[in-house]
């Protein structure tokens with residue numbers, strides 16, 4: 001799987017940047033648990049397998065076969081300050097020379113973060129095809145109830161065993177498939193940033209992420225006539241390819257746009273109660289919300305109006321306005337959006353030297369987006385929720401408008417949603 005991707009490392013002829021890949025090996029298929037046990041033994045290092053109560057049944061036989069230690073994080077461990085602190089104080093983790101993340105998304109983020117803190121490598125052993133973060137170099141943490149992305153360390157290898165992840169509850173695979181479908185708007189937002197701000201797009205990484213999305217979308221379309229294990233394998237392959245694209249890029253730009261910002265906002269519980277919904281389930285619903293907004297925007301006779309091109313950062317980032325939603329988290333939100341000064345606010349980069357050309361390019365990118373109904377059908381075929389009420393959120397217009405208005409500020413990343421919402425604020429609060 002990795003040979004072709006290794007060819008993308010080094011100085012990139014497409015974007016001129018240096019792309020690095022820390023993950024040297026990636027395996028998806030049958031018998032990968034046995035393969036991993038042998039691989040760990042060969043290393044001869046002191047290994048600590050990190051599991052939680054749900055994934056312990058997979059960690060235990062691996063530990064016995066590989067002669068490794070196991071630590072169990074309690075319950076449904078979140079990637080937050082409490083869990084990372086607990087792990088960093090566990091003697092077998094402190095003594096380990098190599099860690100194994102045996103679990104799904106949050107557990108991987110916890111291990112990614114703590115292994116980097118300790119300066120030891122880790123191996124990914126995913127127990128569900130639920131998110132694309134397994135091999136990424138970015139840890140999605142919840143720090144004092146704020147969602148933050150930390151540059152961290154990717155696994156040195158990933159072993160995804162059919163017998164493990166394909167046996168996970170179907171809801172987890174559905175969530176992973178929905179996370180992948182979120183790449184439609186993530187990739188679109190990257191393109192929109194290129195058109196509207198001149199942000200560079202690496203066409204090779206863009207193509208890799210698009211391929212990961214297509215592999216998944218295609219598998220979802222054929223799901224009814226596909227063997228369930230093969231279907232889960234395709235989703236897992238898509239997720240791993242997506243994670244590798246993030247790793248090559250050095251940040252989550254190819255895989256995370258405004259649909260993810262909605263999910264992050266909802267996970268901050270500032271405008272809604274705590275959710276039981278999974279990451280990908282939220283991304284899927286966020287994706288439909290964003291496609292609705294983008295569809296409406298695309299129907300305008302003129303996209304790049306004067307108002308659109310002249311957002312007022314002072315109004316957009318007005319503390320009083322942000323405080324109504326972010327409350328005590330407002331300082332953190334302001335810091336995120338103005339790293340090293342107000343001029344670094346992503347919206348300040350909005351610049352179109354040739355308005356007609358940008359209008360054409362943006363329209364072309366918008367028309368390449370799938371329709372909302374096509375994506376809804378894909379989410380349904382994947383078994384993922386499509387209604388906002390199905391993930392425990394209010395189904396009224398006001399909530400949708402509030403979500404769209406404030407989600408873009410959870411990250412200082414340019415998205416079309418951010419520009420559309422800022423346009424509404426031109427000329428007053």
Ligand SMILES: [Zn+2]
Nearest residue numbers: 012014015202
């Ligand atoms: Zn490149």
Ligand SMILES: [Zn+2]
Nearest residue numbers: 132179279283
């Ligand atoms: Zn995601």
